[in-house]
Amino acid sequence: MGGLFVIGTERMESRRVDNQARGRSGRQGDEGSSIFYVSLEDDLMRIFGSESMNNILEKLGLKDGESIDHPWINKALERAQQKVEARNFDIRKTLLKFDNVLNDQRQVIFSQRNEVIENKDSKQYSEKFLDEIIDDLKLKKTKKLANAGSNEINMQLKSLFGKSFEESEINELVNLDNKVFEEKIKNKFKSSREERINMLNEEQYNEIEKRIFLQLIDQNWKLHIQYLEQLRQVIGLRSYGQRDPLIEYKKEAFALFENLLSKIKYDLITILFNLKLIEKNDDQNDVQNEKSINTNNNPKCLLVTNREGKISRNERCEATGKKFKHCCGAL
16 A cells, blocks of 8 residues: 655744654555645744744745745744654653652651551650640740730640630730649549540541541641642742742742741641540430330331332431431431
């Protein structure tokens, strides 16, 4: 059969794509041929081509629509394609640098997450976080003494401790000595933890605390990724102020990452201060079991009327007046 004859109506931005089109001419080992027809008004030549080419052709007096076949045209096309390829390469290179910022933060978060999963004693993290928070509160308490009108420390203590401390106790904490201030907070934290451990046991409580910590990491990390994506979309505007967008992105991303770690730390301590375990009464369980037994014995119950058939989850039960998924079929 021989090779094919490929006719191209334009040159692509990448030489690789042009070479792929030329390669289609070869068939079953036979050589083919190809030819490309290009207009100087194509996007490739109009945007990236040289203006000198148009000026030369105008001086030669060539008419519109006249065919031109000259090595200069081929060289101009190659130079235009090289400019486009270099531009696309710079775009990919810059994008990779932006991705490396997020990748470095991802490695830190996921290494910490894996460490929490593998560690059996999760209490050491909360104790470490509590020490860091207390040191931060001490600094703010010192600023409060220097500026009596400031109410920042009181608001932060209320949001952190919740109902663990009364409002009068919080006001007393602000005026205490740093050593007494630290001891009182730690004693309150340990007493609430021991209360929960007595209701469960050491192993179960460690598992609960670990799950809370992992859930906080996952939730805050998802939000952090969204913030960085929004930041990346607008950081290019910094170039109008003669600033490098990549450097500005690294600065902003680092500040957001610090806020992320601080938020995880504060959220964990806040939850552990205000976490209450409630035991379910046996009387309530007995009442629910009696109701389910009475319902199942009712001749109008779907489990009785439709023993062998398949019951739709949205089918209404005559015994309770509810849908099957809300009574006997509840998960």
